[in-house]
Amino acid sequence: MLIFLARRTGYMVLTMLVVSILLFVLLEVNGEAVAVKVLGPYTTVEQRNLWLEANGYFRPVYVRYFEWLGNMLTGDFGESIRFRAPVADVLWPRLANTAILGGVTFAVMIPLALMMGILAGMKEGSKLDRSLSVTAIITTSIPEFASAVLLTFLFVFWLSWLPGTSGMTDGFRPVELILPVTVLVLYGFGYIARMTRASMVEVMQTPYIRTAILKGMPYRQVIMRHALRNALIAPFTVIMLQINWLLSGVIVVEFFFAYKGFGALLLEASLNQDIFLIQACAMVAVFVAVTTQTIADIGYTYLNPRIRFA
Amino acid sequence: MTRKSPDSRNLDQSERAQLAECHSQLPSLADALGQGKASRREFLRTATLLGLSAGIAYGMAGKLTGEGFVPRAKAQDGTPRRGGVLRVSMNVKEISDPATIDWSEKGNNLRLVIEPLVRISGDNLATPHLAESWSASDDLRTWTFNLRRDVKWSNGDDFTADDVIANFERWMDPAVGSSNYGRFAALRESSEDGSRMAEGAIRKIDDHTVEFNLRVPFLAFPESMGDYPALIAHRSFQGGNWANEPIGTGPFELTRFTVGERATYARREDGWWGGEVYLDGIDYIDHGDDPAAPFAALASGQVDLLYRLNVEQLPAARNMPNLEVYEAMTAQTGVARMKVDEAPFDDPRVRRAIQACVDHARLLEIANQGLGLPGEDHHVAQIHPEYADIGAPQQDYDLARELLAEAGYADGLDISIDCVAQPTWEPNTCEALVEMLRPAGINLSVNIMPGGTYWDRWMTTPFGFTSWAHRPLGTQSLSLAYRSGVPWNESSYSNPEFDALLDQAEATFDVDERREIMAQLQTILQGDAVIVQPFWRSIHTAGSPRVKGFIHHPAEEHHFETVWLED
Numbered sequence: 001m002l003i004f005l006a007r008r009t010g011y012m013v014l015t016m017l018v019v020s021i022l023l024f025v026l027l028e029v030n031g032e033a034v035a036v037k038v039l040g041p042y043t044t045v046e047q048r049n050l051w052l053e054a055n056g057y058f059r060p061v062y063v064r065y066f067e068w069l070g071n072m073l074t075g076d077f078g079e080s081i082r083f084r085a086p087v088a089d090v091l092w093p094r095l096a097n098t099a100i101l102g103g104v105t106f107a108v109m110i111p112l113a114l115m116m117g118i119l120a121g122m123k124e125g126s127k128l129d130r131s132l133s134v135t136a137i138i139t140t141s142i143p144e145f146a147s148a149v150l151l152t153f154l155f156v157f158w159l160s161w162l163p164g165t166s167g168m169t170d171g172f173r174p175v176e177l178i179l180p181v182t183v184l185v186l187y188g189f190g191y192i193a194r195m196t197r198a199s200m201v202e203v204m205q206t207p208y209i210r211t212a213i214l215k216g217m218p219y220r221q222v223i224m225r226h227a228l229r230n231a232l233i234a235p236f237t238v239i240m241l242q243i244n245w246l247l248s249g250v251i252v253v254e255f256f257f258a259y260k261g262f263g264a265l266l267l268e269a270s271l272n273q274d275i276f277l278i279q280a281c282a283m284v285a286v287f288v289a290v291t292t293q294t295i296a297d298i299g300y301t302y303l304n305p306r307i308r309f310a
Numbered sequence: 311m312t313r314k315s316p317d318s319r320n321l322d323q324s325e326r327a328q329l330a331e332c333h334s335q336l337p338s339l340a341d342a343l344g345q346g347k348a349s350r351r352e353f354l355r356t357a358t359l360l361g362l363s364a365g366i367a368y369g370m371a372g373k374l375t376g377e378g379f380v381p382r383a384k385a386q387d388g389t390p391r392r393g394g395v396l397r398v399s400m401n402v403k404e405i406s407d408p409a410t411i412d413w414s415e416k417g418n419n420l421r422l423v424i425e426p427l428v429r430i431s432g433d434n435l436a437t438p439h440l441a442e443s444w445s446a447s448d449d450l451r452t453w454t455f456n457l458r459r460d461v462k463w464s465n466g467d468d469f470t471a472d473d474v475i476a477n478f479e480r481w482m483d484p485a486v487g488s489s490n491y492g493r494f495a496a497l498r499e500s501s502e503d504g505s506r507m508a509e510g511a512i513r514k515i516d517d518h519t520v521e522f523n524l525r526v527p528f529l530a531f532p533e534s535m536g537d538y539p540a541l542i543a544h545r546s547f548q549g550g551n552w553a554n555e556p557i558g559t560g561p562f563e564l565t566r567f568t569v570g571e572r573a574t575y576a577r578r579e580d581g582w583w584g585g586e587v588y589l590d591g592i593d594y595i596d597h598g599d600d601p602a603a604p605f606a607a608l609a610s611g612q613v614d615l616l617y618r619l620n621v622e623q624l625p626a627a628r629n630m631p632n633l634e635v636y637e638a639m640t641a642q643t644g645v646a647r648m649k650v651d652e653a654p655f656d657d658p659r660v661r662r663a664i665q666a667c668v669d670h671a672r673l674l675e676i677a678n679q680g681l682g683l684p685g686e687d688h689h690v691a692q693i694h695p696e697y698a699d700i701g702a703p704q705q706d707y708d709l710a711r712e713l714l715a716e717a718g719y720a721d722g723l724d725i726s727i728d729c730v731a732q733p734t735w736e737p738n739t740c741e742a743l744v745e746m747l748r749p750a751g752i753n754l755s756v757n758i759m760p761g762g763t764y765w766d767r768w769m770t771t772p773f774g775f776t777s778w779a780h781r782p783l784g785t786q787s788l789s790l791a792y793r794s795g796v797p798w799n800e801s802s803y804s805n806p807e808f809d810a811l812l813d814q815a816e817a818t819f820d821v822d823e824r825r826e827i828m829a830q831l832q833t834i835l836q837g838d839a840v841i842v843q844p845f846w847r848s849i850h851t852a853g854s855p856r857v858k859g860f861i862h863h864p865a866e867e868h869h870f871e872t873v874w875l876e877d
Contacts, residue, residue: 082404090570152602156606156610157609163610163612164603164605164606164607165597165607165610167607167612255599256602258604258607270760271599271761271762273766
């Protein structure tokens with residue numbers, strides 16, 4: 001087990017190192033370009049050179065890389081060009097906001113999707129199965145930007161039931177979360193539900209379930225005790241992958257509802273070419289991605305002991 | 311518009327004396343207005359620029375033309391009520407140095423706290439603000455500004471000539487990087503890049519009088535002081551982050567500032583020199599770059615006023631019962647400008663061929679729903695006081711094909727234009743241009759990119775679509791964009807004859823004479839086909855009917871001290 005964990009962690013660190021080198025090469029090797037971004041397009045070559053000198057850009061690339069990496073590790077991401085503040089000051093509150101949005105979305109989406117998937121998968125081909133499956137396909141195939149517009153038109157402009165933006169300007173108001181969470185759930189739940197359904201259908205066809213039913217075990221108990229654990233293995237991975245999707249997939253929703261989260265920040269950073277902010281956002285996103293994958297792998301082996309720790 | 315028979319004899323002796331006292335040329339301008347030789351707008355603009363108060367100027371213009379007139383700003387929305395916080399949706403951008411700001415949103419964030427010497431009113435006139443009055447010498451080279459005596463900074467200091475001088479000294483330092491460096495080039499030793507402020511260009515007469523000595527005559531001097539980067543900061547500000555210690559003379563105090571999120575203001579406790587301010591505070595909320603978000607916020611009552619309404623949102627806004635839609639005709643525009651020193655645009659025949667394909671009125675219809683006025687490819691707007699009507703260029707495909715063949719592109723020409731993705735009227739204009747150029751055999755492709763990317767290359771791209779802000783005078787934009795070698799000359803256009811005429815226009819007082827020079831300038835620019843200028847836009851915004859006393863300013867400036875909220 002320990003060897004397995006160490007190996008997974010090793011892979012994690014390696015992945016992040018590779019990404020950090022890529023980020024550094026793409027955004028920082030050309031110091032001149034960084035200087036233009038930081039000082040603005042109207043500065044003279046002389047001003048830029050002074051800045052480059054003062055910030056150590058004339059040292060060898062590898063020295064700069066390791067220093068940069070060291071700063072990253074200690075949480076010093078540099079200063080944001082757009083916000084004129086340390087990147088860390090901007091990044092963490094935004095990440096917390098997205099965690100709130102993502103947490104609420106998950107809390108609604110996962111039980112809903114699992115429930116629908118299990119119900120549909122229990123009796124393949126039943127009316128319930130078909131109606132749930134069709135619903136899931138429809139909601140998943142409507143992109144977020146379309147459903148956001150549709151729901152806003154309905155609940156904000158027409159019925160005037162809900163607030164149109166979710167900037168939380170008057171403090172945290174749960175009512176402002178309703179629309180973004182609904183859009184995300186609508187888009188995301190169908191995938192997990194379909195996955196759960198497929199997995200459930202497969203399990204329900206196995207001989208041991210048939211045996212359990214035939215030996216007269218209550219149906220409820222068959223599902224709860226025998227079918228579920230096996231049926232949840234595949235959806236578990238999908239759910240872990242959804243965390244990644246939430247981190248970057250919320251861009252559209254956050255942008256549309258003016259929610260001050262990580263996705264909107266990533267978009268603003270790229271549109272304004274805020275180099276240090278882009279680097280920090282990318283590193284955070286990669287960190288979350290590899291971490292959730294590692295957790296998924298560990299959880300997977302736990303749920304399915306047939307996979308060896310090797 | 312009906313006009314009663316004008317008669318300059320309507321002004322009595324004392325009024326004429328008042329005009330003469332203000333500036334020796336003013337009585338003859340009044341005569342010109344009376345005889346119908348000068349327009350009312352021209353009279354108002356010149357008279358106020360030369361220091362006549364706007365109220366008196368309006369009164370005289372009304373008398374001379376026989377038109378009854380109530381300035382828009384005075385139009386009342388009932389009895390003002392004190393109290394309430396106005397919530398406005400607008401991007402909150404960084405404002406660390408008031409001297410180097412480059413977006414009108416930033417100007418709005420600053421203007422509630424720090425103020426200009428001269429303000430451009432909603433009807434495009436220079437009106438006294440921190441400067442109580444001013445006067446110009448006959449040669450328009452010496453300007454004396456009298457500052458208000460009753461103005462106090464929020465830290466308790468008196469507002470004096472030292473504040474004004476400190477700001478001008480910073481602006482004219484090339485190392486600061488302020489756009490005022492170009493705006494007030496007449497104060498420098500030469501127009502060369504890198505030149506310093508001339509000795510004695512700015513002189514303190516006493517604590518409340520400042521004298522400016524210009525290298526060249528410059529009629530638009532007061533108007534330039536009303537541009538948004540010319541807000542006067544406290545004399546102690548010498549760089550760093552202004553928002554950390556915001557000292558101001560204005561009606562409000564900055565209480566919170568977070569880029570990308572929020573800026574809040576509270577009414578100054580110790581009172582404002584300009585009189586009563588109705589609002590308790592202002593709350594700017596940043597809803598990001600999606601224009602749908604502010605609109606949804608307004609519809610659900612999360613804000614009271616928008617900074618801007620996109621032209622596509624206009625029909626929806628007009629259909630909503632509880633919204634007030636505001637409109638302003640402006641000299642805001644976009645130009646498809648060609649780099650005159652880069653192939654294939656270095657050949658004037660190519661540029662003229664492109665110009666000959668364009669139907670300006672049609673572009674206005676397609677890309678801006680017909681809201682505005684068609685452009686004439688010379689960057690002087692019909693609403694500018696010095697505009698000369700030289701006729702619009704006409705669409706003529708035969709001419710275009712002929713010119714292309716002469717230039718060696720008989721088999722067709724492939725070009726591409728760079729433009730920003732937002733606001734959408736800009737890419738829409740470019741897409742419409744694609745269709746217009748095709749019949750002449752020109753294949754245009756459109757390169758749509760994020761704003762940040764475009765603004766990195768707007769000075770260098772061979773063919774680009776650039777939006778230009780509203781400016782009250784035509785000569786201001788000509789001077790910024792088409793004078794040889796100036797920092798914002800994006801087309802690299804260089805024509806000594808044009809430069810000389812522009813100098814002349816800026817120094818000519820006589821209306822008829824100036825219009826003649828303008829006609830020449832406009833003809834040169836139009837004929838050289840440096841730009842295709844599709845249209846002048848009218849701009850819009852929307853707010854709740856609770857908001858009273860708001861005027862949509864053509865430069866999208868917020869002047870909130872006269873605004874109040876109904877119960």
